[in-house]
Amino acid sequence: MTSRSGDEEVAQRGRPTGNHEAKRAELLKAATSVIAQEGYANASLRKVAKRAGYTTGAVTYYFANKEEMVIALAESRFDNYDAMLEAIQGEGDIKTLVNSWLKTTVGDPEFWPVMSELLAHGRHDPALARVIAERYARYRDIYASILAAAQAQGTIRDDIPADLLADQLSAMGDGWTMMSPIEPERFTPQRVRELVDAVIALIAPVSGGRREAGS
Known part of the structure; x- marks a missing residue:
């Protein structure tokens, strides 16, 4: 043998x-x-x-090693984002998208503690920083395409380019995610619904349509 x-x-x-x-x-x-x-x-x-x-x-x-495991963890987080976007992409329902984002992030007590640790470590780990930057850029690109489709349908304002709206909405969501473990009283189910409604009001179509060139 x-x-x-x-x-x-x-x-x-x-x-x-x-x-x-x-x-x-x-x-x-x-x-x-x-x-x-x-x-x-x-x-x-x-x-x-x-x-x-x-x-x-x-x-x-x-x-x-630990570094490989942490990169895999970051990738898995962004895989969840991509799946969330893909589920919405064909519908262009921005309210459902914002709700899904909050459920994925604010609704998970471990989400921000982990992401904050990864972001902090990424400052000193080029490989991890590259993964986070590339995956976040991909996320914003898909988000922008969903917003652009909604603009074409006339369901959200078109006087701000879709890529800027994607960046602004992502930053808003990131801020809520960051503060939710520290100020849980700000993110009760009722207030989360109100926050979502406020986002939809902010991006609702405006009178006058697309802004004029140079304005």
Whole structure:
């Protein structure tokens, strides 16, 4: 019988059984909890493994190191954004889009604690910063295309270019997301509905239509 090398035996022991994507998602969920509760600096692979109920070797089967795991976590967050936009893209319903954004961000108590840690670390990690910048740019581009379609349908104002509206609305949502864990009383279900209605009023069609060139 052919014997396996020591490295092969370690790799075999470290490899988790079951659905690959499901296990990877479990580890990213565990990483989210650890970072949200203990911060980026304290989020070791060992702690993530313990939170998920795996060995550290199982974690390194999916992620070679902490940096790779954190980039995967950032990518997964933006994957959720993209899925949210794609669900709306064909309809052009901006109110539903804003509601979905708030449900995804303000409605998740771990969302901003994790994103704030990733953004702060991205200042010193060019690879992570590049992923965040590229994915956020893609998000705004899709958002702008949805807004442009709504402008063509006459359901939102067209005197401001769609890309600027996308940037403004994204910044507004980011601000709410940042403050929601600190001021939860500002984001009761009733007030969130009022905030959404206010956004829709701000981008409602204006009399006079598209602004004149040079205005």
